[in-house]
Amino acid sequence: MTDSLHPFARLDPSRVVAAVESLGFWLPGEPFALNSYENRVFMLHDDERRRWIAKFYRPGRWSNEQIQEEHDFLDELAAADVAVAAPWRDDGGVSLHDAEGFRFALYPQISGQAPELDNPAHLFALGEVIGAMHAVGEQQGFSHRRRLDLDEMLSEACEAVLASPWLERRQRQAYRQVTDELQRALADRGWAPQANIRVHGDCHLGNMLGRDDTFGLVDFDDCLMAPAVQDIWMLLSGQQSDEWQMQLSEVIEGYEQHREFDRRELALIEPLRALRLIRHSAWLVARWADPAFPMAFPWLAESRYWDQHIRQLEQQRRWLDPPMP
Known part of the structure; x- marks a missing residue:
């Protein structure tokens, strides 16, 4: 049996929008849920037409310290011109954010298609x-x-x-x-x-x-x-x-x-x-x-x-x- 009260059951579009807008963004449209199961991931754009990926971490899976190491590694890679999307940080340098019990991060969207392994x-x-x-x-x-x-x-x-x-x-x-x-x-x-x-x-x-x-x-x-x-x-x-x-x-x-x-x-x-x-x-x-x-x-x-x-x-x-x- 499944548990209808699973934490992600509360993560409806209005909560996603409220979480992102709490960081100072304004979202003119609805978030689009991407095909992700371990976490919940949404594509969205702000009023400046910038495209973002909002990643809401599965509760209880990683500690804050483990998530922060992920973010810091991405910052190192981006600084070395490796093609990755480093997380957005607020004016205080914070990349891991909280809203209504959910931890989440924002990433600039990397667009494109999957590679062909016969190429x-x-x-x-x-x-x-x-x-x-x-x-x-x-x-x-x-x-x-x-x-x-x-x-x-x-x-x-x-x-x-x-x-x-x-x-x-x-x-x-x-x-x-x-x-x-x-x-x-x-x-x-x-x-x-x-x-x-x-x-x-x-x-x-x-x-x-x-x-x-x-x-x-x-x-x-x-x-x-x-x-x-x-x-x-x-x-x-x-x-x-x-x-x-x-x-x-x-x-x-x-x-x-x-x-x-x-x-x-x-x-x-x-x-x-x-x-x-x-x-x-x-x-x-x-x-x-x-x-x-x-x-x-x-x-x-x-x-x-x-x-x-x-x-x-x-x-x-x-x-x-x-x-x-």
């Missing part, structure tokens, strides 16, 4: 902007945001799924078996990233926008300390070896315009893929009380989804097997 020029441009971001990210570390810990994050996600009511008994047994095997395989493979730096954390196509082979990065909500390859592996979508190698070559060539990439981190791609598969389902389970989730992901409650998910994990388990001698 070499786009891949080069994506590598270039990620490399420029990492060149700044390695200069210091986060103090409050998470560090990518494979064992800890896998355990958290598996426990969340197993504690949920969605799996049938046979599915629960199969899920436990395959995730135990995955964790053992990952432990045998080893998890020793050469270096953790500040990274975006969620570099999928929806968080990269641009045109004419120039792209910017948006939504740093998941930024953390992690190996550089965390921001690269999702760009490598090729199903055939030659296609995959082409994508990797273009991304790394662009990346190394700003920073050297440690090729040893490529061995972390399949462990990171396994982590993302498991955490995605755990995320859906954890957010089910938010009314937006049952509407957007109704198949979570279907038995066939969990059968398919278990098969995915079994396939990923085979990818982690060592090559035959």
Whole structure:
């Protein structure tokens, strides 16, 4: 069941407008809700025709200190001419604002389209902007945001799924078996990233926008300390070896315009893929009380989804097997 009294249920358009106008803006039109689930995000324009993105943070997810580190990182990146949208600050330098119990921030809108991963020029441009971001990210570390810990994050996600009511008994047994095997395989493979730096954390196509082979990065909500390859592996979508190698070559060539990439981190791609598969389902389970989730992901409650998910994990388990001698 969902909880109709979820905090975001109170975040209607009038409250969004009132929150933004409390900062001294005047909004002549209604905010437009964007496709965001973890937080609530709205596009709007002010009386000077400037376009803004208003991001209302999910209550209880991040501390003020963690959000502030996100904002400060964006300021560093913008100062280094990396293509990101730094948060608006008031005359006192404040970027994280409060209204009726909601914490929110304003960002100038970055417009454009998602890149095409079969376009070499786009891949080069994506590598270039990620490399420029990492060149700044390695200069210091986060103090409050998470560090990518494979064992800890896998355990958290598996426990969340197993504690949920969605799996049938046979599915629960199969899920436990395959995730135990995955964790053992990952432990045998080893998890020793050469270096953790500040990274975006969620570099999928929806968080990269641009045109004419120039792209910017948006939504740093998941930024953390992690190996550089965390921001690269999702760009490598090729199903055939030659296609995959082409994508990797273009991304790394662009990346190394700003920073050297440690090729040893490529061995972390399949462990990171396994982590993302498991955490995605755990995320859906954890957010089910938010009314937006049952509407957007109704198949979570279907038995066939969990059968398919278990098969995915079994396939990923085979990818982690060592090559035959």
